[in-house]
Amino acid sequence: MICRHVRSLLSDELDGELNEDASEQLRKHLGACEPCADAFRALRRTVRFIQAKGPVDVPADSAERSAERFLAALMSADTDEAELGRVIAEEAQRLTLKGG
Amino acid sequence: MADALALLERAKAGDRDAFGELVEEHRESLRRLCFKMTGSREDAEDLVQDTFLKAFLAMGKFEMRSSLSTWLHRIATNVSLDHQRSRKPWRQERRWEWFQENPELAPQIEQRLYLSPEFVVEAKEVAATCVNCLAMTLPVKQRAALVLCDQLGFSREEASKAMNASIASVKTELHRARTKMTETFERRCALVDSKNECNACIVAGIGQRERRRKQQR
Numbered sequence A: 001m002i003c004r005h006v007r008s009l010l011s012d013e014l015d016g017e018l019n020e021d022a023s024e025q026l027r028k029h030l031g032a033c034e035p036c037a038d039a040f041r042a043l044r045r046t047v048r049f050i051q052a053k054g055p056v057d058v059p060a061d062s063a064e065r066s067a068e069r070f071l072a073a074l075m076s077a078d079t080d081e082a083e084l085g086r087v088i089a090e091e092a093q094r095l096t097l098k099g100g
Numbered sequence B: 001m002a003d004a005l006a007l008l009e010r011a012k013a014g015d016r017d018a019f020g021e022l023v024e025e026h027r028e029s030l031r032r033l034c035f036k037m038t039g040s041r042e043d044a045e046d047l048v049q050d051t052f053l054k055a056f057l058a059m060g061k062f063e064m065r066s067s068l069s070t071w072l073h074r075i076a077t078n079v080s081l082d083h084q085r086s087r088k089p090w091r092q093e094r095r096w097e098w099f100q101e102n103p104e105l106a107p108q109i110e111q112r113l114y115l116s117p118e119f120v121v122e123a124k125e126v127a128a129t130c131v132n133c134l135a136m137t138l139p140v141k142q143r144a145a146l147v148l149c150d151q152l153g154f155s156r157e158e159a160s161k162a163m164n165a166s167i168a169s170v171k172t173e174l175h176r177a178r179t180k181m182t183e184t185f186e187r188r189c190a191l192v193d194s195k196n197e198c199n200a201c202i203v204a205g206i207g208q209r210e211r212r213r214k215q216q217r
Helices: A003-014 A020-032 A034-052 A063-075 A081-099 B002-012 B016-024 B027-038 B041-061 B068-085 B092-101 B106-114 B123-135 B140-151 B156-163 B167-188 B204-216
Strands: none
Touching: A003 A020, A003 A034, A003 B167, A020 A034, A034 B123, A034 B140, A034 B167, A063 A081, A063 B092, A063 B123, B002 B016, B002 B041, B016 B041, B016 B068, B027 B041, B027 B068, B027 B123, B027 B140, B041 B068, B068 B140, B068 B156, B123 B140, B123 B167, B140 B156, B140 B167, B156 B167
16 A cells, blocks of 8 residues: 555544455554554544534533634634724623623 | 324424424534534524425425434535535634734733633633634535534435435545644644644633643642
8 A cells, every 4th residue: 555545545444434454454554654654643633633522512602602703703704804803892892891 | 203203294294383393303403513514603593494494395205214303414414505605615824824913912812702710611612613613614515524424423324415425525525624624733733732832723721721730730
């Protein structure tokens, strides 16, 4: 197996989707190739992180909700600077008022 | 079970109340899916309503080859994909840049929005927001594969049905999505790798706090 091929199979290996033969070959490669082994460990860390962060729901008025609004305003392709400033000011004030 | 079947028959015959009773228990799960696909709670609410409307109109055609839940999630996925198709993914770079350009505001924002004494937030919840919003930077099909398979626990086959795509294409999209998320998190996230200094992210404070806590032990 060459590295490029191995990289394309890492997700399948992680999910147990490879057949025994392919999985064994891949494992053999990972045992001998440090960069691919690193890539596999990194993928596994992130996927486990994402899977663990799945169904978290919090009450609508929590701090997380503010984080959402702020990040949406910051990163969304159709927000301009003025809109962003307004969201930041609004959220900051809302939380300050709430915190007393 | 007999009750559920009777409800289903009534719903298929166009009984709104029976339909409402049947689908209500799926509302939360559908809302979560639509929220993760759009990054907006308001849009998610609308899309869940669209899903219910489409489902009600197509109820006569619903055969029990799949469960009602699978069928509803399939409709919701389609509705979300349609909704997002014309929209651009969020811009990840903008987030890192903004925090770099506004270093004086960053602590204030973290303090006020996320880590104020009045609002102690669990790392898990903040990190969930972080994952959601970075998933919004993925092209929409990759996002759908990631949300369905890794966040909602769908099998690849279920995801392929929901996305109207082949299993092979779901695999490809999922792997691309995971690879991109890995590049981001491995480089940036202090929770995934404690060596990282998250200079542009809401978990920065939490990452540092956890590190300090570890050092104190």
